[in-house]
Amino acid sequence: MANIFSSSIGKKLIMSITGLFLVVFMLLHVSINLAILISEDAYNAACEFMDTNIFIQIMVPILAAGFFVHILYALILTLKNRKARPVKYAVNNKGEASSFASRNMFVLGLIIVGFLVLHLVQFWAKMQLAHYVTGHGHENPYLLVTTVLSNPLWAAIYLVCFGVLWFHLTHGFWSALQTVGFNNTKWLKRWQCIAKIYATVVCLGFAVVPVYLLVQRYILA
Amino acid sequence: MDLKLKIWRQKNAKDKGRFETYEVKSISPDSSFLEMLDILNDQLILEGKEPVAFDHDCREGICGMCSLYINGRAHGPDSEITTCQLHMRKFKDGDTITIEPWRSAAFPVIKDLVVDRYAFDKILQAGGFVSVNTGGVPDGNAIPIAKPKADESMDAAACIGCGACVATCKNGSAMLFVAARVSSLALLPQGKIEGARRAKAMVAKMDELGFGGCTNTQACEMECPKLVSIAHIARLNREFLVAKLRD
Numbered sequence: 001m002a003n004i005f006s007s008s009i010g011k012k013l014i015m016s017i018t019g020l021f022l023v024v025f026m027l028l029h030v031s032i033n034l035a036i037l038i039s040e041d042a043y044n045a046a047c048e049f050m051d052t053n054i055f056i057q058i059m060v061p062i063l064a065a066g067f068f069v070h071i072l073y074a075l076i077l078t079l080k081n082r083k084a085r086p087v088k089y090a091v092n093n094k095g096e097a098s099s100f101a102s103r104n105m106f107v108l109g110l111i112i113v114g115f116l117v118l119h120l121v122q123f124w125a126k127m128q129l130a131h132y133v134t135g136h137g138h139e140n141p142y143l144l145v146t147t148v149l150s151n152p153l154w155a156a157i158y159l160v161c162f163g164v165l166w167f168h169l170t171h172g173f174w175s176a177l178q179t180v181g182f183n184n185t186k187w188l189k190r191w192q193c194i195a196k197i198y199a200t201v202v203c204l205g206f207a208v209v210p211v212y213l214l215v216q217r218y219i220l221a
Numbered sequence: 222m223d224l225k226l227k228i229w230r231q232k233n234a235k236d237k238g239r240f241e242t243y244e245v246k247s248i249s250p251d252s253s254f255l256e257m258l259d260i261l262n263d264q265l266i267l268e269g270k271e272p273v274a275f276d277h278d279c280r281e282g283i284c285g286m287c288s289l290y291i292n293g294r295a296h297g298p299d300s301e302i303t304t305c306q307l308h309m310r311k312f313k314d315g316d317t318i319t320i321e322p323w324r325s326a327a328f329p330v331i332k333d334l335v336v337d338r339y340a341f342d343k344i345l346q347a348g349g350f351v352s353v354n355t356g357g358v359p360d361g362n363a364i365p366i367a368k369p370k371a372d373e374s375m376d377a378a379a380c381i382g383c384g385a386c387v388a389t390c391k392n393g394s395a396m397l398f399v400a401a402r403v404s405s406l407a408l409l410p411q412g413k414i415e416g417a418r419r420a421k422a423m424v425a426k427m428d429e430l431g432f433g434g435c436t437n438t439q440a441c442e443m444e445c446p447k448l449v450s451i452a453h454i455a456r457l458n459r460e461f462l463v464a465k466l467r468d
Binding site: 004007008009010011012013077080081082083084085086087088089090091092093094096097098099102103105171174175178179180181182183184185188 | 227229240290292293294319321324325326327373389391392393394424425427428431432433434435436437438439440443444450451452454455456457458459460461462463465466468
């Protein structure tokens with residue numbers, strides 16, 4: 001175990017383990033969101049569960065740490081990688097040899113961090129955090145979420161961020177498995193395909209809520 | 222073909238360096254890229270100017286000596302080849318071709334288009350070998366090796382150490398080179414014995430020499446003249462992490 005995390009691969013192991021942890025979290029998050037499509041009571045009950053369940057209470061600080069470490073190591077590794085090429089090429093045909101997402105993970109990540117802060121302030125602070133601090137969360141989380149996301153401007157911002165998240169996940173998912181060594185010539189293509197399916201399911205799951213609310217407000221109303 | 226060449230000129234490692242533009246005329250589309258540079262150098266010598274320094278040796282794509290970042294791509298606009306195997310028919314008459322050296326902190330420019338790739342030798346010296354005692358040649362059939370494993374090992378061993386992976390990688394990472402060595406030996410019973418020590422020593426040396434980390438962009442694999450797969454990087458990661466966890 002000695003000094004494993006001082007090596008480049010050890011640092012990337014931290015990136016991939018925290019990344020895979022966040023990949024699992026996304027599935028939970030999207031499942032809870034989809035309760036909005038069922039009914040107001042269903043979503044409020046889901047939020048009540050997230051506020052009170054003991055397992056969730058334990059996982060919240062671990063999740064926060066997961067985000068923090070993932071972002072911190074992204075910074076450390078990116079800075080180190082930039083140092084490895086002090087003189088840039090005058091002409092560089094990057095598009096020929098690699099995917100857009102793989103080249104821009106850091107920038108995509110930065111946008112997601114910005115989105116994360118906005119999202120936490122807008123919802124989490126008023127829901128789960130409020131419950132944690134005062135003992136009772138938002139009285140009607142459904143109303144809070146639907147009011148924000150049925151606003152076309154907020155809906156548009158959220159949808160763009162889900163697009164950014166899609167790119168980040170398509171590369172991040174299989175890349176994490178490659179870094180932990182769980183890959184070979186056959187599974188490379190398979191993981192890349194599974195990563196696209198996963199990212200699409202998660203991001204569509206997130207996107208369907210604001211779209212549903214907009215349709216309900218402007219077309220069905 | 223008449224061509225305009227924008228070439229990086231740098232007197233020595235300390236010189237700042239700059240691009241200079243040259244013109245070459247009546248180049249045959251069938252000549253190789255290096256032959257075209259030879260013609261340019263003849264021309265420069267006749268004009269009393271300093272010829273352009275560039276690396277080359279076998280000129281048949283197996284020694285790993287030639288390099289060059291041509292129009293934004295390592296080994297130029299073709300796949301599965303080294304620069305010496307690139308032909309002028311890949312360009313059009315009247316084209317401007319930009320030629321740069323490999324750019325990496327670990328590969329400093331020595332002169333013009335020549336970079337110091339000694340860092341690769343240092344990584345190899347750290348563990349890219351099998352320790353054998355001297356003695357008679359062992360019987361080739363004494364240790365059975367499954368065909369798929371032998372094939373995969375040979376695919377990795379095809380690496381010629383040209384450095385296109387480092388040159389192409391946006392992080393200047395040498396992971397494909399290190400992975401090719403570690404993986405090709407780890408797949409064979411003779412190499413497996415020292416597998417853990419080798420992975421640790423080579424990765425430590427790679428980190429020490431200032432190469433960046435791998436972010437799995439796959440650019441290295443696309444530009445590798447021998448098409449070494451990034452699946453070997455997954456094996457290197459596995460070998461390294463298991464070795465470290467056992468310590």
